[in-house]
Amino acid sequence: DVVMTQTPLSLPVTLGQPASISCRSSRSVVYSDGNTYLYWFHQRPGQSPRRLIYKVSNRDSGVPDRFSGSGSDTDFTLRISRVEAEDIGIYYCLQGANWPTFGQGTKVEI
Amino acid sequence: EMQLVQSGGGLVQSGGSLRLSCVASGFTFSDYWMAWVRQTPEKGLEFVTNIKEDASYKSYVDSVKGRFTVSRDNAKNSLYLQMNNLRVEDTAVYYCARDPGFAGYDVWGQGTMVTVSS
Numbered sequence: 001d002v003v004m005t006q007t008p009l010s011l012p013v014t015l016g017q018p019a020s021i022s023c024r025s026s027r028s029v030v031y032s033d034g035n036t037y038l039y040w041f042h043q044r045p046g047q048s049p050r051r052l053i054y055k056v057s058n059r060d061s062g063v064p065d066r067f068s069g070s071g072s073d074t075d076f077t078l079r080i081s082r083v084e085a086e087d088i089g090i091y092y093c094l095q096g097a098n099w100p101t102f103g104q105g106t107k108v109e110i
Numbered sequence: 111e112m113q114l115v116q117s118g119g120g121l122v123q124s125g126g127s128l129r130l131s132c133v134a135s136g137f138t139f140s141d142y143w144m145a146w147v148r149q150t151p152e153k154g155l156e157f158v159t160n161i162k163e164d165a166s167y168k169s170y171v172d173s174v175k176g177r178f179t180v181s182r183d184n185a186k187n188s189l190y191l192q193m194n195n196l197r198v199e200d201t202a203v204y205y206c207a208r209d210p211g212f213a214g215y216d217v218w219g220q221g222t223m224v225t226v227s228s
Contacts, residue, residue, distance in 0.1 A: 037212040048205055048218040049155070060216065092155060096213030100145075102155040 002026050004093055006103035013083045013108055021106045023076045023093035030073060030097060037096035040069055040078045043105075044089040052091075053078065085110065112136035112217045114206050118191075119222035126196050126226070132189040132206030132219050140164075140184040143209040146191050148202035149221075156202075159191070160209060173199075196226045 003026040013019045023038070030036045040053040051060050053069035056076060066081040080087055088110060093103040118130035130146070145160040159170045159180040168180050179192040189206050203223050207215035 031212065035212075037214070039214055041215075048221055049215075050218070051214070051216050054214050054216070094155075094213060094215075096211075100157040100213035102157075104154050 002029065002095055002098045002101050004095055004101050004103040006091075006093060006106050009104060009106055011106055011108045013080075013087075013110060015085060015110065016082050019080045019083050019087075019108065021078045021091050021093075021108075023071075023078070023103050025074045025076075025095055028073050028097075029095040035097075036072065038069075038071070038076050039094045039096065040067075041092045041094065042087075042089055043092065047089075049092065083108075112208075114208065114217055114219035116204075116206055116219040116222045119204065119224045121225045121227060122196055124196060124198055124226055124228050127192070127194045128196065128224060129193070130191040130204055130206070130222060130224075132191075134187045134189070134208070137208070137217070139182075139187040143211070144180075144182060144189045145207045145209045145213070145215060146180060146189075147205045147207055147215065148200075148224075149205065150202045157213070158204070161189070193224070196224075198226050198228050200224060201226045 005024045007022045036056050038056050041049040043049040052063050057069045068079045090105045090107050092105050113135045116132045146158040149155050161168045161180045177195045181190045203221045205221045206219040208217040
């Protein structure tokens with residue numbers, strides 16, 4: 001299976017300041033159709049995960065533009081340009097190019 | 111509004127069985143693959159199983175093969191997970207999720223707790 005490694009696992013943040021999370025895969029998550037099936041999810045305490053980003057850099061409907069995704073092949077980043085209080089929780093990356101595997105999660109806290 | 115509402119789950123002894131259900135609304139259920147994903151504090155999020163739109167294809171994580179069965183009833187907009195011979199390590203919150211393709215789970219159920227005691 002493809003192993004997804006997130007860093008850091010814990011991220012103290014300051015409101016209004018930027019934050020970023022890294023996700024690295026043990027092998028390429030580019031599928032044979034040329035697409036990179038890498039997603040980012042956010043989970044607030046007591047809630048289900050919510051998809052934020054699909055195929056590396058596409059924001060889902062309703063996701064604030066302070067969230068952005070970037071990267072290629074095996075190295076990906078989720079950035080928050082200015083952290084707001086509602087952004088706390090755990091962020092996960094997921095690859096779907098192979099058997100689906102999630103990263104361990106990054107806990108973002110104020 | 112697209113929604114997945116789950117039911118089932120609970121406490122069961124090792125070796126027992128449970129059936130989870132997931133009812134979809136707000137989208138054409140029969141147009142989508144569906145999946146079950148589970149979450150534990152120790153292992154995080156883990157893909158368990160998925161099923162094609164017409165149920166002609168299913169896949170399972172190795173740890174549940176031969177014990178869990180995924181099914182769907184498109185006439186009832188419903189997804190099911192039959193879990194037999196449950197083990198303590200199956201204890202988790204189970205989520206159903208819509209898969210628009212390549213595990214892009216874009217709609218999630220509220221989750222249901224399954225606890226297996228020894």
